[in-house]
Amino acid sequence: MRTLKKVYLEITNLCNLDCSFCVGTKRPGGFMTPDQFRTLTEKIRPHTEYLYLHLMGEPLLHPQLEELLDCAAQLGFRVMITTNGTLLSRRKELLCASPAVHRISISVHSFEGNRGGCLEEYLDQCVSFAREVAGAGKRCVLRLWNLDGEQTRGENRQNQIILERLALEFPQPWLVRPQGTTLADRIYLEWGERFDWPDLSAADGGDQGFCMGLRDQVGVLVDGTVVPCCLDHEGDIPLGNLYRQNLEEILNGPRARAIYEGFSCRKAVEPLCRRCGYARRFR
Numbered sequence: 001m002r003t004l005k006k007v008y009l010e011i012t013n014l015c016n017l018d019c020s021f022c023v024g025t026k027r028p029g030g031f032m033t034p035d036q037f038r039t040l041t042e043k044i045r046p047h048t049e050y051l052y053l054h055l056m057g058e059p060l061l062h063p064q065l066e067e068l069l070d071c072a073a074q075l076g077f078r079v080m081i082t083t084n085g086t087l088l089s090r091r092k093e094l095l096c097a098s099p100a101v102h103r104i105s106i107s108v109h110s111f112e113g114n115r116g117g118c119l120e121e122y123l124d125q126c127v128s129f130a131r132e133v134a135g136a137g138k139r140c141v142l143r144l145w146n147l148d149g150e151q152t153r154g155e156n157r158q159n160q161i162i163l164e165r166l167a168l169e170f171p172q173p174w175l176v177r178p179q180g181t182t183l184a185d186r187i188y189l190e191w192g193e194r195f196d197w198p199d200l201s202a203a204d205g206g207d208q209g210f211c212m213g214l215r216d217q218v219g220v221l222v223d224g225t226v227v228p229c230c231l232d233h234e235g236d237i238p239l240g241n242l243y244r245q246n247l248e249e250i251l252n253g254p255r256a257r258a259i260y261e262g263f264s265c266r267k268a269v270e271p272l273c274r275r276c277g278y279a280r281r282f283r
Contacts (some may be wrong), residue, residue, distance in 0.1 A: 006048055007219075009044065010056060010219070010220065012029075012062050013025050013056040014031070023197040032068075046247075047247055050080065054082050079101050082104075088125050102139065106140070112146065120165075139186050144162065145193070147192065169183075203275070204275060206274060209263070209273065210279070212229070214251065218239075218251070237270055259273070
């Protein structure tokens with residue numbers, strides 16, 4: 001039985017924002033039902049205890065999120081949620097109370113990717129939520145994944161304002177570590193570089209490369225399609241369908257094995273993988 005570090009399960013591919021840095025998806029939009037969620041998670045659970053409720057879409061939009069989290073708790077998952085942060089006030093009681101929720105990551109850079117809105121009000125909501133959820137024993141990560149290739153703040157003009165606000169709310173000195181900066185107990189700041197999403201229409205970057213897809217993770221789209229990683233936003237590398245197969249069978253299928261063995265030799269065998277900006281950092 002293959003053990004994975006995490007599985008990304010797309011409970012919805014719909015989002016309430018249209019961020020400039022996000023490619024989105026052309027797949028039909030939808031929400032996973034609680035029955036579908038249980039069917040898939042029962043098949044996922046033997047392979048991992050860490051369940052990420054996103055791939056595309058905004059998970060806090062799901063109208064039956066409470067039922068999904070209850071199911072995840074029954075199965076013993078540690079649930080990770082990544083959100084754009086706009087719906088936190090609506091969902092904070094549920095996220096604080098759910099025993100399944102282990103970490104919530106807020107993509108604070110999503111504010112600059114959209115027009116309109118008030119940054120101060122947005123940060124008020126994010127900071128208030130971070131304090132409450134940390135007080136409930138969960139981890140909260142504030143993400144600024146908008147650095148340029150030289151690890152500078154570039155033209156991301158909101159970053160300095162955000163940092164100044166965080167310094168007021170969480171007085172320095174902060175504990176800075178390679179994996180992230182600790183602002184307060186269970187509250188973290190995480191930097192990341194912008195990257196080009198994999199796209200079959202992009203230029204071929206060559207077959208040299210490496211990826212942790214199928215090594216420590218897989219993704220499951222809202223229709224049950226299994227893909228190698230969390231960046232296959234269109235399902236361009238379908239490995240099987242978890243409604244009709246078990247995960248072990250899919251991971252041992254010929255296409256999945258070819259991808260895994262290719263990366264073992266530092267080779268990208270799939271056209272999409274050769275066009276992935278994120279994977280270039282592992283060369």
